[in-house]
Amino acid sequence: MTRETKLTRRETLLKLIAGGGALSLAGCGLDARSPAALAVLEKAETLTRLAQRALLAPREALAREYRPQDISSYFRPNGSTAPDDADYQDAAANGFADWRLEVGGLVDNPLKLSLADLRAFAPRTQITRHDCVEGWSCIAQWKGARLASVLAAARPKPAARFIALFCADTLEQSLDGNGRYYETIDLVDAAHPQTILAYEMNGAPLPVEHGAPLRLRVERQLGYKMAKYVMRIEAIDGFAALGRGRGGFWEDRGYEWYAGI
Numbered sequence: 001m002t003r004e005t006k007l008t009r010r011e012t013l014l015k016l017i018a019g020g021g022a023l024s025l026a027g028c029g030l031d032a033r034s035p036a037a038l039a040v041l042e043k044a045e046t047l048t049r050l051a052q053r054a055l056l057a058p059r060e061a062l063a064r065e066y067r068p069q070d071i072s073s074y075f076r077p078n079g080s081t082a083p084d085d086a087d088y089q090d091a092a093a094n095g096f097a098d099w100r101l102e103v104g105g106l107v108d109n110p111l112k113l114s115l116a117d118l119r120a121f122a123p124r125t126q127i128t129r130h131d132c133v134e135g136w137s138c139i140a141q142w143k144g145a146r147l148a149s150v151l152a153a154a155r156p157k158p159a160a161r162f163i164a165l166f167c168a169d170t171l172e173q174s175l176d177g178n179g180r181y182y183e184t185i186d187l188v189d190a191a192h193p194q195t196i197l198a199y200e201m202n203g204a205p206l207p208v209e210h211g212a213p214l215r216l217r218v219e220r221q222l223g224y225k226m227a228k229y230v231m232r233i234e235a236i237d238g239f240a241a242l243g244r245g246r247g248g249f250w251e252d253r254g255y256e257w258y259a260g261i
Contacts, residue, residue, distance in 0.1 A: 063194055063219035063261075066127040071202060072138040075130070078223050079181070080169035081209040088168035088229060096213040101197075105164070105234030107154040115199055115213055121145035121153075124196050131261055132223040142217050144198035148191045151235070156187075160235035163190045164242060165216055168229035171249060183227040184239045184247040184257075185218055194219040197230065222259035224250045 083089070091099040096115060103111040125143040151163070167181040189195055195218045199206055206212040211228025218225050225248070239245065244252035251257045 060192070061220075063128055066129065066139050068127065068141070070139050071127060071141060075138040075140050075201075075210070076132075076136060077209040078130075078132055078226075079228060080171060083169040083229055085168045085170065088231075092208060092212070099213055101214060101230065102232040103150060103154045103234075104232070105236050106157040106160040107151075107235050108157060109153065109155045111150075111154050113150070118145045118150070118197060118199060118214070121149045124193070126194055126196070126217075126219070128194070128217070128219045130223050130226070133255065133259070141202050142196065142198040143200035143203075144196035144214075144217065146193065147195045147197055147216070148193075150197060150233070151190060154235070156235040159237045160187065162186050162236050162239060162247075164234045164236050164239060165227040165230050166232040166234070167227050168231050176244070178243045178249075178252060181227065181229070181249045182243060183216065183225055183249070184236070184242070185216075185221075185225065189218050189220065192218070192220065220260055222261055224248070224255060225259050 100112040100114055101118065103113065122145075123143055124146055125141065127139065127141045129137050129139045131137045147163070162184045163186075164182060164184045167183075169181045170179045171181055172179040185195075195216070198211075198215050198217050199213060201207060201210055206215060211226075211230070214230045215228040216226050216230060236242075239247045243249065246252045247257040248255070
């Protein structure tokens, strides 16, 4: 892509954001709780995501990586710290020896991977900062298999547009049955070199409070995107049918789907 093409795309995005017109709820008199208003907000969020990627950094840009001496002496756990799911507890009691990560959905080669299988992929180790939406940050070293490598082995179909991660922890007993944690990212973030399925933290097996046996690290986004206790991964063409249709546990409760930093 030429510099002129990039500038044209950026100028177009800026004009759309600045103009607001069709995206202004007040201007079009929509009830903010109505399906029409939600559709408008979804379009605005997509535009914001595209603008951020176009204006701030190329898609392949790396998050900052730190030195070993920068690692936080205490890394605050986020979300669940000990899932009470029976299958998870059985797996944990056995040291996750019989645990398997299922990889399926829109793929040509479904997989069931043990921790040993995941360790057989070329590992990536990175020291990065975890930024929580609540305002705190911690730095840790993570080691794991690149998500892109795992997906390459599963061979996603052309229709795949997102990756869904389904987890073992239930954060709330909701009446609609959507209290189990899940998260989705698009294929751009799935392919990022720092997006890994981490099985080690600070040189040791991932602790339970931090998501053992496997958690997602997607370093260009906020902490709530870093799904813990990952049990299953699916390549999907959309997430409207998952949970409450917003693309993640916290997104279903009002958080933005794209949490880029």
